[in-house]
Amino acid sequence: DGAKFKNINLINVIIVSATNSNMGGLVGYAVNMTEDSIYNCHVSGVINESNSNRWNIGGVVGNCSSGDGVYSINKCSFEGNIKSSVSANSYIGGICGSCSTSIKNSYSSGNIVAPSASVLGGLCGVLYQNNVCSYSYSLVNINEGLNAVGERIGGLLGEVGNGSRVLKSWARGSVSGESYVGGFVGYNNGSINDCYSTGFVVGNTDVGGFCGSSNGSIINSVWDTETSGQTTSSGGIGKTTAEMKNKQTYIDLGWSI
Numbered sequence: 001d002g003a004k005f006k007n008i009n010l011i012n013v014i015i016v017s018a019t020n021s022n023m024g025g026l027v028g029y030a031v032n033m034t035e036d037s038i039y040n041c042h043v044s045g046v047i048n049e050s051n052s053n054r055w056n057i058g059g060v061v062g063n064c065s066s067g068d069g070v071y072s073i074n075k076c077s078f079e080g081n082i083k084s085s086v087s088a089n090s091y092i093g094g095i096c097g098s099c100s101t102s103i104k105n106s107y108s109s110g111n112i113v114a115p116s117a118s119v120l121g122g123l124c125g126v127l128y129q130n131n132v133c134s135y136s137y138s139l140v141n142i143n144e145g146l147n148a149v150g151e152r153i154g155g156l157l158g159e160v161g162n163g164s165r166v167l168k169s170w171a172r173g174s175v176s177g178e179s180y181v182g183g184f185v186g187y188n189n190g191s192i193n194d195c196y197s198t199g200f201v202v203g204n205t206d207v208g209g210f211c212g213s214s215n216g217s218i219i220n221s222v223w224d225t226e227t228s229g230q231t232t233s234s235g236g237i238g239k240t241t242a243e244m245k246n247k248q249t250y251i252d253l254g255w256s257i
């Protein structure tokens with residue numbers, strides 16, 4: 001409650017269970033966090049939920065909350081694998097599972113394997129209302145090659161809440177799920193600006209190269225129609241691989257390059 005974590009590097013962690021619903025590489029549950037409460041913290045290793053039915057799981061923090069719009073997570077990373085067998089609603093992300101705070105300048109890489117779970121994101125499972133994710137990216141592959149049945153699954157974020165904003169961020173990992181599946185975000189109720197995705201996307205209903213389903217706004221954001229295997233999206237602008245690699249594409253969108 002109100003703690004500070006700064007300048008920490010955890011290497012080759014192995015976490016296989018927890019005594020409550022929250023699991024994280026650095027901290028399971030963090031509440032009432034303030035600006036930069038989790039700052040310059042980096043985790044590598046394996047987090048394996050191991051049939052213990054935990055549902056807030058993150059490479060750095062399982063469940064984190066602060067005042068609206070407060071950047072509690074800054075300059076953090078996770079590199080490794082997260083595995084879960086939970087079949088109910090869950091919140092799983094490379095940095096944070098259930099994120100009721102803002103996050104910036106952070107990245108994740110590796111794999112999330114949770115074929116029955118819902119609300120999965122390469123960076124965060126869910127970014128709750130009135131928060132911000134900016135200048136961050138994910139290289140995490142989610143359920144790669146698996147017949148996954150979860151919903152709200154995205155390369156960067158599984159779900160963006162009402163009033164939340166995602167700015168100048170990107171995702172390049174593959175994504176597989178049943179419904180509300182997108183290369184960048186699975187389900188969007190907020191606003192997304194100046195972002196892109198390139199990962200391969202697999203799903204059955206409400207599937208998009210960039211976004212599975214959006215009730216919010218997606219502005220000046222693009223996805224690769226070739227590498228994603230998806231020519232449609234609920235928001236975003238589809239581009240060929242050649243166009244994605246052309247600087248003029250982003251200049252025309254008004255990006256600062």
